[in-house]
Amino acid sequence: MRNGKREIFLKAIRGEATERPSVACVNQTGTYEQMAALGIKWPDSNFDADLMAGLAIGAHTILDLDAVRVPFCQTIEEEALGCGVLIGDEKNLPSIATHPYDIDMTPHFPEDYLTRGRIPVLCKALKKVKEEVGDEVAVIGGVIGPFTIVGELIGINNFMVATLKHPKMLHEFLRVATKAATQLAQALVQAGADVICIEDMLASMDMISPKIYKELAWPWEEELTSRIAPAPVILHICGRVNPIIKPMIATGAAALSFEPKTDVAAVKLAIQEEGKKIGVIGGIDTMKDLFFGNPEIARASALKAAEDGYDVIAPGCSIPPGATTETIKAMLLQETETC
């Protein structure tokens, strides 16, 4: 096992220099090989705190990454707010099946939110991870961005149309979603999370325009980030993010995580222009390097990521569960391998 993981990761996400390249994954880390090795499988480990913690710790004990994270799926807040969830199976994560609201309805924030659905399971799992390995590795609590939560509350197609036609009608939904994400994030920090990762998948330029991002996603990411402070936030957005990099910086996030299709040189330049010190996380293509790839390919991309100036070498999004341990571990560069 590598040394100094927690400290190295917590420095790296702030854009500070580290004695060796930090390597981690800030999105889901479960793989079939870890499940087999640990004897902990999906779907159970998405519903039971001890099992969730057990599989998450594999990112430390098996993959040797600098951080561990819960949860694996992206459905917990939505479920607690009324979405119907398919539980998945041993190969597939839970997914959202039903959307409780139409755009013209008024969303409701349940006062007992933190006791609903699997939120207590997630908080308990994080606490357990912290107790067991929190001295050695950084512990990441994952929450979903408000914009993405709203997309699931009313269904993606209706949501897409609403962003153009009825943006004002989304306001109350976004407020409720931000409250939900804030309460969960604060609970996770209380349970021992060192860092909160906000995954705002739908705030991607593959889904919306920079203008819509600025109007409907950014203000709520900013609010959420400021309410999580002083705990550091990693903001993860899938797909191409170059056109929104400056507002992403302005959320106050400690670090940004994105896919390799984004031009990292432009991101670094933007950070410099804003006079900020912000960690840049990514560089590894989840499909090309980890799923279709092999250890040689993954290692070459990790070396390139270090060279390109990523502060944390990481998959650009969730680890594909079918990726092998050997390929994932090929990302683990030694200190002598980079300048």
Added chain:
Amino acid sequence: MGKQDKDAVMSKLHDAIMNFNEDEARSGAEEAVKSGADVLKAVEVMGDAMSELGKGFEKMEVFLPEIVMASGALKEAMKVLQPEILKLVASGTAGKKRPIVIIGTVKGDVHTVGKDMVATMMMTQGFDVVDLGHDVSPSAFLDKARELSATIIAASALMSTTLPVQKDLIDFLNAKNVRQNFKVMVGGGVATKEWAERIGADGYGQDAIEGVEIAKKLTA
């Protein structure tokens, strides 16, 4: 109605898609039918407009909400035009046979936005498209394809966990000894050309526009 009016209808339909205006698309389609304009041409014109938007999307000049709305406008127009096309088909005047495509997102996967786009685009380019929605099992694909004597089965997967289901589908068709009866296309955010080749698919489309091109080649 003269040629000029017919041209005006065509440009109205084109603009309705470009401006993603459902009302204009529907009334344009109604005018086209009333004026005796070539309904197949009308569909094609809207398809071309969708392709233009698709190209804008690649360049980050057009974004998904616009595409979704344009697609909604096109569907409105199709409600009016589809019955007319079926009449032409029945009377044997629709030109060459319209190949039937069975499309869906594979079992375990609930993502539909990309698949919907491909379905819409194919509809405008001379295909009869039957959309089975999401979470579609291999046997559901096969049952429908058999029932309708489909030419193409198109399977979308958006997650690394559901990508292997595209292979399951092809293995299933092989096991049932019906693989040769259909052309199988795969696509979706995580699929690649190499993957399509590896699992023995007949075609792969990186996006909706390419998907339609491949479908045309497969049925040429």
